[in-house]
Amino acid sequence: DIQMTQSPSTLSASVGDRVTITCRASQSISSWLAWYQQKPGKAPKLLIYKASSLESGVPSRFSGSGSGTEFTLTISSLQPDDFATYYCQQYNSYRFGGGTKVEIK
Amino acid sequence: QVQLVQSGAEVKKPGASVKVSCKASGYTFTSYDINWVRQATGQGLEWMGWMNPNSGNTGYAQKFQGRVTMTRNTSISTAYMELSSLRSEDTAVYYCARGSYYYGSGSYYKGSDYWGQGTLVTVSS
Numbered sequence: 617d618i619q620m621t622q623s624p625s626t627l628s629a630s631v632g633d634r635v636t637i638t639c640r641a642s643q644s645i646s647s648w649l650a651w652y653q654q655k656p657g658k659a660p661k662l663l664i665y666k667a668s669s670l671e672s673g674v675p676s677r678f679s680g681s682g683s684g685t686e687f688t689l690t691i692s693s694l695q696p697d698d699f700a701t702y703y704c705q706q707y708n709s710y711r712f713g714g715g716t717k718v719e720i721k
Numbered sequence: 722q723v724q725l726v727q728s729g730a731e732v733k734k735p736g737a738s739v740k741v742s743c744k745a746s747g748y749t750f751t752s753y754d755i756n757w758v759r760q761a762t763g764q765g766l767e768w769m770g771w772m773n774p775n776s777g778n779t780g781y782a783q784k785f786q787g788r789v790t791m792t793r794n795t796s797i798s799t800a801y802m803e804l805s806s807l808r809s810e811d812t813a814v815y816y817c818a819r820g821s822y823y824y825g826s827g828s829y830y831k832g833s834d835y836w837g838q839g840t841l842v843t844v845s846s
Binding site: 617648650652654659660661662664665666669671703705707709710711712713714715 | 756758765766767768771782783816818830831832833834836837838839
């Protein structure tokens with residue numbers, strides 16, 4: 617079973633900062649990776665699919681990159697609405713990463 | 722618009738079973754898998770399995786094999802997830818989410834783009 621490791625688990629940042637979250641797979645998953653944003657008490661929201669494709673309606677400050685075993689989610693300029701927890705998910709066994717909480721510095 | 726509407730909160734005793742429903746609207750129910758994901762309070766997302774509403778085929782995470790059953794009623798565009806032999810560790814919010822899209826002889830998964838509102842299942846004696 618492919619394991620997904622996200623880092624960091626918590627990230628403190630300020631509005632306007634560039635933020636990068638990493639997700640590593642225990643074996644190659646090609647580009648079969650999605651990123652989600654979740655706010656407290658809400659269902660997750662799909663941001664990025666197939667590692668780098670932006671879901672419709674998602675602001676362009678979000679971007680994804682990577683292939684094989686290492687992937688990144690980047691927020692180019694953090695906005696107040698972006699403070700949330702982010703998860704990666706691989707498509708092979710649908711396992712999620714452990715999550716990264718982005719909090720206000 | 723696409724919607725997935727789940728049944729209400731449940732309180733169950735250890736050893737009992739729970740059945741959560743997920744009613745789909747705004748798209749062709751049989752064209753997309755339904756995935757089930759759960760989240761314990763303060764914890765991460767845990768994928769439980771998928772179901773193809775057209776064929777009824779299912780795939781379950783190893784952790785839940787033997788305890789989970791995913792079914793559907795296509796006449797009312799509703800998917801169901803039943804979890805048996807409940808224990809306190811099963812206390813969580815359970816989500817349904819749209820999964821793989823089927824076209825012709827192929828399928829495509831781009832991630833779960835629509836989610837239900839979640840159903841809190843509490844297991845307590």
